[in-house]
Amino acid sequence: MSLTEIKKLPLHTEHERFHANFMEFAGWKVPLSYTSIVEEHEAVRKSVGVFDVSHMGKIFVEGERATDFLEWVFSNRLSKISCGQAIYGLLLNPEGGIFDDVIVYKLGENRYFIVVNAGTREEDWNWLNRNLDGGVTLRDQMESLNILAVQGPKSPEVLSEVFKCDFHQWPSFSCREIVFKNEKILIGATGYTGEKGFEIFAPVGISKELLRAIFERGASYAIRPVGFGARDTLRLEVKYLLYGQDMDAKTTPLEAGLEWTCDFSKDFLGRQALLKQKERGVLKKLVSFEVPKGGIARHGYAIRQKDQTIGQVTSGTFSPSLKKAIGLGYVPAVFSAIGSEFDIIIRDKAVRARVVKAPFYRHTV
Amino acid sequence: MNFPKTLKYAKTHEWARREGSSVVAGLSEYAQKELSDVVYVELPAIGREVKQGQPCAVVESVKAAFDVYAPVSGKIVKVNKTLEANPSLVNTDSYGEGWFFEIDPSTSGEWDSLLDSGTYESVLQESAH
Numbered sequence: 001m002s003l004t005e006i007k008k009l010p011l012h013t014e015h016e017r018f019h020a021n022f023m024e025f026a027g028w029k030v031p032l033s034y035t036s037i038v039e040e041h042e043a044v045r046k047s048v049g050v051f052d053v054s055h056m057g058k059i060f061v062e063g064e065r066a067t068d069f070l071e072w073v074f075s076n077r078l079s080k081i082s083c084g085q086a087i088y089g090l091l092l093n094p095e096g097g098i099f100d101d102v103i104v105y106k107l108g109e110n111r112y113f114i115v116v117n118a119g120t121r122e123e124d125w126n127w128l129n130r131n132l133d134g135g136v137t138l139r140d141q142m143e144s145l146n147i148l149a150v151q152g153p154k155s156p157e158v159l160s161e162v163f164k165c166d167f168h169q170w171p172s173f174s175c176r177e178i179v180f181k182n183e184k185i186l187i188g189a190t191g192y193t194g195e196k197g198f199e200i201f202a203p204v205g206i207s208k209e210l211l212r213a214i215f216e217r218g219a220s221y222a223i224r225p226v227g228f229g230a231r232d233t234l235r236l237e238v239k240y241l242l243y244g245q246d247m248d249a250k251t252t253p254l255e256a257g258l259e260w261t262c263d264f265s266k267d268f269l270g271r272q273a274l275l276k277q278k279e280r281g282v283l284k285k286l287v288s289f290e291v292p293k294g295g296i297a298r299h300g301y302a303i304r305q306k307d308q309t310i311g312q313v314t315s316g317t318f319s320p321s322l323k324k325a326i327g328l329g330y331v332p333a334v335f336s337a338i339g340s341e342f343d344i345i346i347r348d349k350a351v352r353a354r355v356v357k358a359p360f361y362r363h364t365v
Numbered sequence: 366m367n368f369p370k371t372l373k374y375a376k377t378h379e380w381a382r383r384e385g386s387s388v389v390a391g392l393s394e395y396a397q398k399e400l401s402d403v404v405y406v407e408l409p410a411i412g413r414e415v416k417q418g419q420p421c422a423v424v425e426s427v428k429a430a431f432d433v434y435a436p437v438s439g440k441i442v443k444v445n446k447t448l449e450a451n452p453s454l455v456n457t458d459s460y461g462e463g464w465f466f467e468i469d470p471s472t473s474g475e476w477d478s479l480l481d482s483g484t485y486e487s488v489l490q491e492s493a494h
Contacts, residue, residue, distance in 0.1 A: 037427040038402040140386050164444075229428055295405055318404040318427050347407075347423065347430070 026118035028055040037229035041320040048060030048152035049226035057121030059143040066110040066136030077263035078173040092270030097249040146207035151197030154221040237361035246314045285336040288358035289324035294351035297344040304343045373479035381436040391464040400426040404453040408444040438476040445468035
């Protein structure tokens with residue numbers, strides 16, 4: 001197998017049945033959209049939609065020293081959560097650069113499940129193994145588990161019917177193992193859309209059956225498959241960062257606005273470097289901006305102040321919920337205050353953008 | 366897909382229609398479907414001289430920005446301002462209210478170089494393989 005081979009998701013033929021347009025993402029052939037990005041986006045904001053995000057990495061961390069190990073390599077504090085809860089945080093390098101952003105699910109004492117980004121999965125795996133010492137076992141479940149994200153205000157209704165138990169009371173970031181078709185599956189009240197929603201980690205062998213059950217039960221809520229196009233607009237509206245675009249090994253959590261994921265009251269890899277940077281102050285900062293008129297700022301476009309390039313757009317799109325162009329980008333800290341203005345170069349023209357408060361969109365009940 | 370026989374087409378997926386001595390242009394249904402969700406349109410200035418096959422307008426969907434090419438050379442005499450406020454007309458009525466601009470052609474020969482609907486469809490089929 002060559003490194004450049006594009007992998008297909010286990011449910012690829014199901015996506016074909018839904019008439020997906022495909023795109024490439026981190027070496028995977030994934031659905032871009034099925035009908036229209038805007039329609040799929042609205043389905044998730046107003047009712048319910050299903051994403052196949054099985055391209056993401058899945059790693060079990062177990063053993064008597066699993067908690068100690070994760071406390072060292074993971075920026076957020078695991079003792080904040082109990083069994084049946086999940087937490088978002090970062091893997092940092094010794095310089096404080098972001099190696100990956102991950103969600104850790106606590107399944108039991110010294111039993112954890114980590115979901116990592118597809119593009120960094122192999123590096124994460126090697127990195128975790130390099131930092132390993134006794135009492136911890138890592139298990140890569142890439143091939144054996146599928147991930148379906150059921151997202152939107154109607155997702156508890158749909159899952160309650162599929163699994164015959166009540167999903168309405170699940171707090172955000174809780175998780176539970178349940179049995180479906182005689183197989184153990186893990187469900188987390190997590191997602192990448194800013195809506196109420198769940199991610200279901202199920203053995204590949206039953207995933208087709210599961211997908212069909214979800215669509216059968218979801219029919220009365222006009223459930224629909226949602227592609228990576230809407231995944232990007234949904235996550236950007238609520239300012240969930242995309243690894244490799246809005247942050248990478250050269251950016252620190254202080255620059256990316258992710259300091260809240262770092263618990264400085266414990267020791268963790270990268271902490272010393274971050275404390276030093278905190279003292280010195282950060283030079284660049286990730287800002288949220290909107291472009292009132294003149295086009296859509298997209299990934300890679302230059303940010304200018306007068307005639308000087310001061311930064312770059314890391315993510316940018318048209319927000320289907322707000323009906324305007326929004327985006328993220330790094331600029332020198334002096335230009336990062338809410339209300340600051342700068343130019344973004346769209347097709348050789350300078351277009352005015354304004355720093356605004358994030359998230360751009362917040363779900364209101 | 367619908368490609369009216371009364372229109373001519375460019376390989377770059379614009380349609381063209383003669384109206385008196387000028388040529389009205391827009392995007393074909395194929396282009397409209399490929400783009401999906403048009404959210405922004407940038408039109409040429411009236412009076413601008415354009416050349417056949419050169420970009421003269423921009424259309425942005427949620428996913429990306431694309432150029433719209435002039436089907437014939439000439440001077441821009443009218444643009445569809447309604448698109449600026451209502452870009453989704455490109456999706457909902459690509460051959461009607463979704464027109465982009467009108468050109469006063471500088472030569473007559475270019476019209477004949479455009480494709481009829483049958484030829485355009487076969488070009489689309491070839492590129493699909």
